[in-house]
Amino acid sequence: MELRNVAIIAHVDHGKTTLVDGLLKQAGIFADHQAVAERVMDSMDLERERGITILSKNTAITYGDVKINIVDTPGHADFGGEVERVLKLVDAALLLVDASEGPLPQTRFVLRKALEAGLKLLVCINKVDRPDARIAEVVDEVYDLFIDLDANDEQIDFPIVYACAREGWCGLEDTVSGGDLKPLFDLLVEKIPRPKGDPEAVPQLLVTSLDYDTYVGRLAIGRIVNGTLRRKQDLLLIGKTGEQKVRINQLYGYAGLDRVDVDTALAGDIVAIAGIDEMDIGDTLTSIEDPRPLPRIRVDEPTIGMTFMANTSPLAGLEGKKVTARQIRERLERELVHNVALRMEPVEGSEAYKVYGRGELQLAILIEQMRREGFEISVSKPEVRRVDGNEPFERVQMDFPEQFMGVVSEKMNLRRGRLMEMTTSGSRRSRVEFRIPTRGLIGFRGEYLSDTRGMGIMNTIFDGYDSDAGYIPMRINGSLVADRPGKATPYSLFHLQPRGKLFIKPGTEVYEGMIVGENARENDINVDATKAKQLTNFRSSGADEKTVISPPIQMTLERALEYIADDEFVEITPTRLRLRKKVLRKNLRSVIRGERADKGKR
Numbered sequence: 001m002e003l004r005n006v007a008i009i010a011h012v013d014h015g016k017t018t019l020v021d022g023l024l025k026q027a028g029i030f031a032d033h034q035a036v037a038e039r040v041m042d043s044m045d046l047e048r049e050r051g052i053t054i055l056s057k058n059t060a061i062t063y064g065d066v067k068i069n070i071v072d073t074p075g076h077a078d079f080g081g082e083v084e085r086v087l088k089l090v091d092a093a094l095l096l097v098d099a100s101e102g103p104l105p106q107t108r109f110v111l112r113k114a115l116e117a118g119l120k121l122l123v124c125i126n127k128v129d130r131p132d133a134r135i136a137e138v139v140d141e142v143y144d145l146f147i148d149l150d151a152n153d154e155q156i157d158f159p160i161v162y163a164c165a166r167e168g169w170c171g172l173e174d175t176v177s178g179g180d181l182k183p184l185f186d187l188l189v190e191k192i193p194r195p196k197g198d199p200e201a202v203p204q205l206l207v208t209s210l211d212y213d214t215y216v217g218r219l220a221i222g223r224i225v226n227g228t229l230r231r232k233q234d235l236l237l238i239g240k241t242g243e244q245k246v247r248i249n250q251l252y253g254y255a256g257l258d259r260v261d262v263d264t265a266l267a268g269d270i271v272a273i274a275g276i277d278e279m280d281i282g283d284t285l286t287s288i289e290d291p292r293p294l295p296r297i298r299v300d301e302p303t304i305g306m307t308f309m310a311n312t313s314p315l316a317g318l319e320g321k322k323v324t325a326r327q328i329r330e331r332l333e334r335e336l337v338h339n340v341a342l343r344m345e346p347v348e349g350s351e352a353y354k355v356y357g358r359g360e361l362q363l364a365i366l367i368e369q370m371r372r373e374g375f376e377i378s379v380s381k382p383e384v385r386r387v388d389g390n391e392p393f394e395r396v397q398m399d400f401p402e403q404f405m406g407v408v409s410e411k412m413n414l415r416r417g418r419l420m421e422m423t424t425s426g427s428r429r430s431r432v433e434f435r436i437p438t439r440g441l442i443g444f445r446g447e448y449l450s451d452t453r454g455m456g457i458m459n460t461i462f463d464g465y466d467s468d469a470g471y472i473p474m475r476i477n478g479s480l481v482a483d484r485p486g487k488a489t490p491y492s493l494f495h496l497q498p499r500g501k502l503f504i505k506p507g508t509e510v511y512e513g514m515i516v517g518e519n520a521r522e523n524d525i526n527v528d529a530t531k532a533k534q535l536t537n538f539r540s541s542g543a544d545e546k547t548v549i550s551p552p553i554q555m556t557l558e559r560a561l562e563y564i565a566d567d568e569f570v571e572i573t574p575t576r577l578r579l580r581k582k583v584l585r586k587n588l589r590s591v592i593r594g595e596r597a598d599k600g601k602r
């Protein structure tokens, strides 16, 4: 059977997973009566809840007598490491671009990686059904992007298909308005080059991802670059530090959403191998007699890190089942095995670990997964990873109603952003691009959303290292910190309200050093959140004051991570999220900002 391998790449939300749904359905993977979930490839709980793809996954369809391996990739910039890696599996990339939004930062990132990998490019302008679609303009922008990225003539000569992935139709003309996905199937078969590689040659397989299956255990997924793999074959595994002989006991190919047992697989195909626990991402599996290692996979280095440690608050261990530093370390080590975009370093003189990733969302997802597995952890404020004293920079592209230009520019200036480009579109929206230290973006997203009343769109992309950009002011407000343990009372919270914004509601268990709210001023204040109403002999003049308490500010994990200061932690348990001071005892801790741990930054 003939073979084609393609990855679908795009900016976040441009419709990759939805398009794969359509391809699966129309390739007859599902029986007619079978109900198919939307975005069926987004199979992880977190992916379904958040509506984004986190891990790339592969599937295979047969069209006529051709098997097409399709890799669905994540579009969010934090998971760029995934994309970079899985491009090794394929010979072509289908670049999806939203017909209204046009190319955005991650479009650029993934396209650059695909061009560098020398892949054949196909372009799909998706969501042509959108009332605000501007197809011709977007096509021009795509050409500009290819030119800007120094694509060669052959790459620029890409075929274009216009699609509505959600309704499952497409066409080669931009006037298409119905039908099915046949034009795309035909294009995939026709334009994607047959995989190179010789089934008779010395076997070589490059491991690009790992998966885990409850029945068979660890799975190594990769492309057979050359040769033929067979069940019960003895091969040489060439790892980062050494090599060893291994035997393939279980070999799988892909069919629809399933992995299927196969006895042999030929050069060009994507397979999974179970039963070899030592296999790691980047390793080569090759012949024992004539070993030919492939170059190891290299991905861009992570830029943002946080300290992970055991939860040490007075309320620790009440909910979590995994609470020790050792359990946390083992869990992180396991994560590192398949998540190549992460790095981990021990923090000297403690049992804490610094974990670095591509962005805050990537780390937040890891934390979220851990809390669901029953972990309790404390984490510190995200900080950037410096290399030889230089700090990472990002390009941030923003799109917002033009009346917010003033406030956005001012914030960007404060954070050392440099304006690179600016355009105003017909719809009275401004599109601006800044280059800014990654450090300056920590905590910015939330502010930006409220500054633009939720109407701003923002995308960022890593743009290299440069010398230190200088001081950047961070959160100005101090914290309201509980000074004793107990249950928060309506009476205390009512009286604390005028001092700032509260994070807790009456009945919340607090402890000394826990942050219960944001102070309206710069310094921290220690407050008693547990005071019961004083009983007096005399009724005060007039009726009792009514204790009306406004609802507390709900902190999500990402918001909490962005929010905390250098001398604070976020405490995470399976069901709770608390903010706390690193030093809990009030008489050991300064409340004056200038004397706190973050003073050096002034």
Ligand SMILES: Nc1nc2c(ncn2[C@@H]2O[C@H](COP(=O)(O)OP(=O)(O)OP(=O)(O)O)[C@@H](O)[C@H]2O)c(=O)[nH]1
Pocket: 010, 011, 012, 013, 014, 015, 016, 017, 018, 019, 039, 051, 052, 053, 054, 073, 074, 075, 076, 126, 127, 128, 129, 130, 163, 164, 165, 166, 167
């Ligand atoms: N109007 C319209 N909406 C679409 C179309 N295709 C997808 N969408 C919607 O776009 C949103 C994002 O779709 P996804 O398929 O999750 O996008 P994605 O590219 O996989 O996103 P990530 O994996 O997170 O990068 C969903 O709400 C889809 O319903 C389309 O052709 N037209």
Ligand SMILES: [Mg+2]
Pocket: 016, 017, 018, 042, 052, 053, 073, 074, 075
């Ligand atoms: Mg997706």
